[in-house]
Amino acid sequence: MAVFQVAIDGPAGSGKSTISKIIAHRLGMTHIDTGAMYRAVTLLAIENKIDLNDEASYRFLESAKISYHKDHIYIDDRLVEADIRGKLVTENVSLVSSFPYVRKKLVEIQKEVAQKGEIIMDGRDIGTVVMPNANLKIFLVADVLERAKRRQQEKIKKGHDVHLDKLVEEIMIRDQKDSTRKESPLRKAEDAIVIDTTALSIEQTVEKIIELIKKAKGEIK
Ligand code: CDP
Numbered sequence: 001m002a003v004f005q006v007a008i009d010g011p012a013g014s015g016k017s018t019i020s021k022i023i024a025h026r027l028g029m030t031h032i033d034t035g036a037m038y039r040a041v042t043l044l045a046i047e048n049k050i051d052l053n054d055e056a057s058y059r060f061l062e063s064a065k066i067s068y069h070k071d072h073i074y075i076d077d078r079l080v081e082a083d084i085r086g087k088l089v090t091e092n093v094s095l096v097s098s099f100p101y102v103r104k105k106l107v108e109i110q111k112e113v114a115q116k117g118e119i120i121m122d123g124r125d126i127g128t129v130v131m132p133n134a135n136l137k138i139f140l141v142a143d144v145l146e147r148a149k150r151r152q153q154e155k156i157k158k159g160h161d162v163h164l165d166k167l168v169e170e171i172m173i174r175d176q177k178d179s180t181r182k183e184s185p186l187r188k189a190e191d192a193i194v195i196d197t198t199a200l201s202i203e204q205t206v207e208k209i210i211e212l213i214k215k216a217k218g219e220i221k
């Protein structure tokens, strides 16, 4: 089967998973949200009450099956879509994903699915590590205040009210941890195209990327 790969990276709240999901549906591609996979490992680590700071205690990954299938994340056969978005998971996911052992395990799975058909994968190290030869690499960015406002809207929709300042702080801490870690930090691949979504709607961003995909496929000049 021909492989066509699109890598979408960028900081928290830049729109990666929302936009990748829509593009995948419109173009019949497979979407993989790798952030959801790191969140699932974090959820499992918390539930197993392991020492989150000890890399050796993540050996439970030898027998756990983390998979992302049709926009849903599973641990073995359990759907954990809602559980992985909790506060405790969000606060600890950057720590968990900083361990080389955890990254190695998840990158193995991601590289394998990346070989199957037309794929759009989003995360932090997709263009640099998981799919370094992707046909198209996008690096989405947006002002931190705009990203925090987007998160606030999500929380309001779910009936929670959270202060904007708190969200700005939480996003900045996570971005800082993700960009400064030793193992595959959040970084723009040299050949990635930067799209600033601060003033763009979801639809405008989707259209821009679909045009770039069509160009990469040679469908338009
Ligand atoms: O909250 P948001 O949707 O922005 O984050 P996410 O995409 O769900 O990713 C959660 C966390 O997983 C990130 O903050 C990173 O620490 C980690 N991650 C990673 O290290 N590498 C990836 N390819 C994807 C996510």
Ligand code: CDP
Pocket (backbone or CB within 6 Å): 010, 011, 012, 013, 014, 015, 016, 017, 018, 019, 150, 151, 154, 197, 200, 201, 202, 205
């Ligand atoms: O995956 P990532 O953390 O990069 O972002 P996301 O979870 O896809 O998007 C965060 C929120 O921003 C979602 O509620 C999107 O609907 C919203 N969003 C937006 O309002 N405008 C955009 N251009 C992109 C995303």
